[in-house]
Amino acid sequence: xxxxxxxxxxxxxxxxxxVFIGGLVGGTTGTLIGLGLGVIIVGSxxxxxxxxxxxxxxxxxxxxxxxxxxxxxxxxxxxRAGIATPRLFLSPDxxxxxxxxxxxxxxxVVCVTAGLLERLGRDEVRGVIAHEIAHIRHRDILIGSVAxxxxxxxxxxxxxxxxxxxxxGSSDDEDRANPVTLLxxxxxxxxxxxxxxxxxxxxxxFEADRLGAELLGDARPLASALGQLERDSRRIPMHIDPAxxxxxxxxxxxxxxxxxxxxxxxxxxxxxxxxxxxxxxxxAGR
Numbered sequence: 280x281x282x283x284x285x286x287x288x289x290x291x292x293x294x295x296x297x298v299f300i301g302g303l304v305g306g307t308t309g310t311l312i313g314l315g316l317g318v319i320i321v322g323s324x325x326x327x328x329x330x331x332x333x334x335x336x337x338x339x340x341x342x343x344x345x346x347x348x349x350x351x352x353x354x355x356x357x358x359r360a361g362i363a364t365p366r367l368f369l370s371p372d373x374x375x376x377x378x379x380x381x382x383x384x385x386x387x388v389v390c391v392t393a394g395l396l397e398r399l400g401r402d403e404v405r406g407v408i409a410h411e412i413a414h415i416r417h418r419d420i421l422i423g424s425v426a427x428x429x430x431x432x433x434x435x436x437x438x439x440x441x442x443x444x445x446x447x448g449s450s451d452d453e454d455r456a457n458p459v460t461l462l463x464x465x466x467x468x469x470x471x472x473x474x475x476x477x478x479x480x481x482x483x484x485f486e487a488d489r490l491g492a493e494l495l496g497d498a499r500p501l502a503s504a505l506g507q508l509e510r511d512s513r514r515i516p517m518h519i520d521p522a523x524x525x526x527x528x529x530x531x532x533x534x535x536x537x538x539x540x541x542x543x544x545x546x547x548x549x550x551x552x553x554x555x556x557x558x559x560x561x562x563a564g565r
Contacts, residue, residue: 328421329388332380335523338370338390349396352405353389353412359494360416365389374515375399375508378526379411379420387415398511399504406501407508409491410528416490419483484528488552489559498556505529505556509549
């Protein structure tokens with residue numbers, strides 16, 4: 280129920296922000312355009328979130344008979360969580376990472392990178408899969424998908440607003456936004472979108488870590504995996520839309536040299552996640 284409420288609030292915030300930007304650029308006409316764009320973005324993020332995320336990761340679906348052990352682990356962890364087995368996808372990216380997406384449990388997808396399978400042991404990979412299964416069990420995946428659409432839509436519309444304000448916009452000078460206002464919108468809107476993702480994703484990561492450890496019966500494999508993923512994310516780049524970064528188990532853009540952007544990372548500190556995991560009274564992870 281709580282996650283459903285978050286989704287409703289997020290959708291309302293997206294629609295309101297798009298209408299607001301449209302009104303700044305083109306008055307009444309711009310407001311209607313912003314409303315139309317909001318409907319399109321929200322609809323696409325709900326119905327096509329899995330396809331959008333998989334396409335962004337350049338991933339393909341794992342076929343029957345391929346990666347048999349991994350498919351068996353996904354199925355076993357899904358049974359423990361009491362959900363249907365999600366579809367498994369493989370991204371060719373060399374950075375070890377993973378994410379889950381989809382509008383509901385029946386349409387859920389777990390995607391792992393080639394780097395994850397190459398650099399982590401089976402127990403650690405199972406820890407990562409358990410974390411993603413936990414996201415599906417908690418119904419976080421729709422929230423993450425809509426949050427990505429929020430960030431993409433706001434950033435795109437802010438760019439459009441600046442362009443329209445500089446080279447066109449409303450023919451009525453009273454409806455046309457001040458250029459300074461549009462410039463501030465262009466600079467601040469993407470930050471606002473990222474802060475929104477931060478607020479949604481941080482608590483979800485801690486909860487997914489906890490349930491993932493419970494599904495395994497041991498917190499150590501996931502804790503070890505998080506440490507390795509954090510180190511590798513700093514030195515192995517991933518070329519991904521920043522709007523999709525919050526979906527991954529660790530932020531895939533950690534290694535970027537733009538220090539200002541690191542103020543707006545959408546994940547809690549990995550060392551804090553590891554400490555919380557190792558403090559859990561679960562099996563040998565105590």
